[in-house]
Amino acid sequence: MDLFKFEHGREGYYGEFGGAFIPEILRSPIMELRQALQAAKDDPTFWSEFVALMKTYSGRPTPITYLENLTKYLGGGRIYVKREDLNHTGAHKVNNVMGQGLIAKRLGKTRIIAETGAGQHGVATATMAARFGFECVIYMGEEDVRRQRPNVFWMEQLGAQVVPVRDGSKTLKDAINEAMRDWVTNFDTTHYVLGTVCGPHPFPEMVAWFQSIIGREAREQMIQIAGELPCRVYACVGGGSNAIGIFQGFLDDPVELVAVEAGGKGLQSSKHAARLASNHGSVGVAQGYKTYFLQNEDGQMLDTYSVAAGLDYIGVSPIFSYLAQIGRVRFEAATDEEVVAAFQLVMKKEGLIPALESAHAFALALKEVPKMKPEETILINQSGRGDKDIFTVAEALSDKNWKEFIKQRAKNYES
Amino acid sequence: MRVDEYLRERLKRKRICLMTHIIVGYPSFEANLKALEIMAENDVDVVEIQMPFSEPIADGPIFVRANQMSLQRGTTVDQYFRFMEKATARFDFPLLMMGYYNPVFKMGEANFLDRLQSSGGRGFIIPDLPIEEGRNLFDRAKQKGLAAIPLMTPSSTEQRLKELGKAGSGFVYVVARKGVTGEHTKFEDDFADYVQKCRRATELPLAVGFGISQKQDLDFLVNHVEMAIIGTRILEIWENNGEEGLQAFLQEIKQYLERLC
Numbered sequence: 001m002d003l004f005k006f007e008h009g010r011e012g013y014y015g016e017f018g019g020a021f022i023p024e025i026l027r028s029p030i031m032e033l034r035q036a037l038q039a040a041k042d043d044p045t046f047w048s049e050f051v052a053l054m055k056t057y058s059g060r061p062t063p064i065t066y067l068e069n070l071t072k073y074l075g076g077g078r079i080y081v082k083r084e085d086l087n088h089t090g091a092h093k094v095n096n097v098m099g100q101g102l103i104a105k106r107l108g109k110t111r112i113i114a115e116t117g118a119g120q121h122g123v124a125t126a127t128m129a130a131r132f133g134f135e136c137v138i139y140m141g142e143e144d145v146r147r148q149r150p151n152v153f154w155m156e157q158l159g160a161q162v163v164p165v166r167d168g169s170k171t172l173k174d175a176i177n178e179a180m181r182d183w184v185t186n187f188d189t190t191h192y193v194l195g196t197v198c199g200p201h202p203f204p205e206m207v208a209w210f211q212s213i214i215g216r217e218a219r220e221q222m223i224q225i226a227g228e229l230p231c232r233v234y235a236c237v238g239g240g241s242n243a244i245g246i247f248q249g250f251l252d253d254p255v256e257l258v259a260v261e262a263g264g265k266g267l268q269s270s271k272h273a274a275r276l277a278s279n280h281g282s283v284g285v286a287q288g289y290k291t292y293f294l295q296n297e298d299g300q301m302l303d304t305y306s307v308a309a310g311l312d313y314i315g316v317s318p319i320f321s322y323l324a325q326i327g328r329v330r331f332e333a334a335t336d337e338e339v340v341a342a343f344q345l346v347m348k349k350e351g352l353i354p355a356l357e358s359a360h361a362f363a364l365a366l367k368e369v370p371k372m373k374p375e376e377t378i379l380i381n382q383s384g385r386g387d388k389d390i391f392t393v394a395e396a397l398s399d400k401n402w403k404e405f406i407k408q409r410a411k412n413y414e415s
Numbered sequence: 416m417r418v419d420e421y422l423r424e425r426l427k428r429k430r431i432c433l434m435t436h437i438i439v440g441y442p443s444f445e446a447n448l449k450a451l452e453i454m455a456e457n458d459v460d461v462v463e464i465q466m467p468f469s470e471p472i473a474d475g476p477i478f479v480r481a482n483q484m485s486l487q488r489g490t491t492v493d494q495y496f497r498f499m500e501k502a503t504a505r506f507d508f509p510l511l512m513m514g515y516y517n518p519v520f521k522m523g524e525a526n527f528l529d530r531l532q533s534s535g536g537r538g539f540i541i542p543d544l545p546i547e548e549g550r551n552l553f554d555r556a557k558q559k560g561l562a563a564i565p566l567m568t569p570s571s572t573e574q575r576l577k578e579l580g581k582a583g584s585g586f587v588y589v590v591a592r593k594g595v596t597g598e599h600t601k602f603e604d605d606f607a608d609y610v611q612k613c614r615r616a617t618e619l620p621l622a623v624g625f626g627i628s629q630k631q632d633l634d635f636l637v638n639h640v641e642m643a644i645i646g647t648r649i650l651e652i653w654e655n656n657g658e659e660g661l662q663a664f665l666q667e668i669k670q671y672l673e674r675l676c
């Protein structure tokens with residue numbers, strides 16, 4: 001299945017989804033980017049340059065780990081995990097970012113901007129900018145700045161300027177709007193490193209291409225380690241980049257692909273970010289592309305909610321709207337409560353600390369795996385590590401000692 | 416009369432036309448009406464009335480906040496068209512819908528055009544709808560005699576300018592510079608070249624907007640284009656100095672333009 005073989009005149013369309021709904025002023029940087037991406041794809045040295053960079057800088061290939069304890073504990077299918085958390089900067093985001101950094105270099109840009117929700121994409125971008133010598137500005141919703149302060153600290157230490165965005169719901173979507181506005185003004189010198197497989201064409205294609213490194217590795221590794229392909233692959237979906245990354249390894253195989261959205265406080269509540277797994281999503285056009293959004297009848301975007309900042313987004317990759325529509329990917333949701341429980345279980349049984357985003361994939365997988373046969377296997381994408389979530393998790397667990405520690409720290413600063 | 420014909424008619428007695436802007440529902444419907452009244456008194460030629468949207472990616476901070484406040488106060492698409500109806504019944508100048516594509520997409524393009532026309536609206540400006548994606552909407556609008564206004568930009572190639580010119584009707588919105596609405600634009604020498612390129616690409620009247628905030632900006636534009644567009648500045652004045660402020664500002668512009676004749 002070649003997702004990127006567009007019909008003439010339908011470039012950037014995945015079924016009815018995708019496109020490039022951009023202000024006219026952005027046409028020239030978008031065209032420039034399309035050409036650069038095409039040239040990179042046609043250049044056999046580009047991908048190997050990318051792979052080499054990821055190997056020497058980020059620690060790729062990331063391993064696959066067999067979770068023997070959990071497998072025994074739950075009974076049912078065997079559980080394997082792709083360890084994107086072991087990447088430099090702690091998440092899959094770096095794959096896309098380093099790739100776009102190489103593209104930006106080819107384009108001769110000197111300045112990089114990005115939006116960030118959880119802060120993972122921001123940290124990865126700031127890291128890349130430091131390494132490549134770009135000037136760097138990161139837009140982040142004020143609410144996310146508050147939720148993910150440790151990442152803000154790191155971005156600043158890496159030399160990036162973090163701009164809190166106070167519009168709208170003060171989360172990821174608003175940071176994207178703000179980054180677009182910067183790009184509109186400064187595209188001569190500036191490349192916009194979009195963080196997920198969303199936005200106007202060619203961003204979904206470009207991000208999916210760089211993230212496909214996950215799936216290419218994973219397929220080979222499963223054959224090596226487990227001796228066979230997995231029956232199912234699970235990944236969480238905010239915008240969809242880690243999921244499309246791993247799924248691309250298995251699109252043509254008889255492997256079930258399961259995408260897990262943020263169920264927040266439950267799909268019956270209005271507090272979630274399940275665009276495809278709930279029936280609250282509908283097709284719309286915003287932020288440069290056509291896809292399923294959480295929006296009202298007038299086409300105004302609704303507030304979303306998730307304990308995981310990285311999944312808290314109104315839209316979803318147009319590639320996924322298409323893959324869901326044709327039935328190639330099954331969409332589900334996991335609630336905050338299920339996620340925190342899965343997070344604790346994975347830590348206690350395996351000593352892994354998944355990011356809260358990744359814990360969504362775990363939550364659903366662990367729910368389904370007991371119903372599988374012992375000869376069946378599953379693969380979970382651990383898209384990132386959970387260090388960044390220490391405040392959120394401690395709060396969710398209402399950890400007494402942690403609260404005491406924070407109080408003490410605060411007191412120290414007062415005196 | 417079509418919008419381009421209307422503009423040419425107006426230009427028989429003035430050197431440049433003026434388009435202003437309001438965001439429906441902000442600060443309130445009453446304030447919107449009052450603002451339109453002041454615009455009518457001061458010989459404004461066209462008004463774009465913005466349908467608020469939750470993700471206004473082409474707008475600057477002042478408009479972004481206004482969009483958001485209007486929505487917070489509960490403005491709906493239905494209310495928007497009812498306001499349009501009321502306003503077109505009361506004022507002589509053409510009113511254009513300005514807004515983003517999603518609300519149009521949600522209500523359906525055919526439905527949108529019908530509703531726009533039955534509300535007395537004379538056309539639309541949708542900055543996040545490129546002509547490729549908007550081909551149907553643009554063509555159907557033309558058939559109905561509505562103005563489908565394309566945007567030309569300083570980064571458009573000559574080939575692209577021609578495509579834009581061909582797709583549009585009513586007039587062309589010439590974006591003065593890169594960036595979003597709101598910041599001030601300095602009109603420098605290469606601007607004249609740019610306008611000439613736009614001119615060569617279309618028969619339609621040219622209107623220049625983005626960052627026009629003072630009467631001196633008009634000196635330059637008078638000799639180059641058919642219409643000047645003042646957006647953000649008007650909202651700023653309304654927020655800071657209210658009715659009297661807007662009255663004084665538009666009166667000053669009006670007198671300035673009369674003296675230029």
Ligand SMILES: Cc1ncc(COP(=O)(O)O)c(C=O)c1O
Pocket residue numbers: 091092117118119120121195196197236237238239240241242243309310311355357358383384385
């Ligand atoms: C660890 C982790 N996983 C997943 C996501 C969600 O992004 P995507 O759906 O693009 O993979 C994020 C986003 O910040 C993240 O930090």
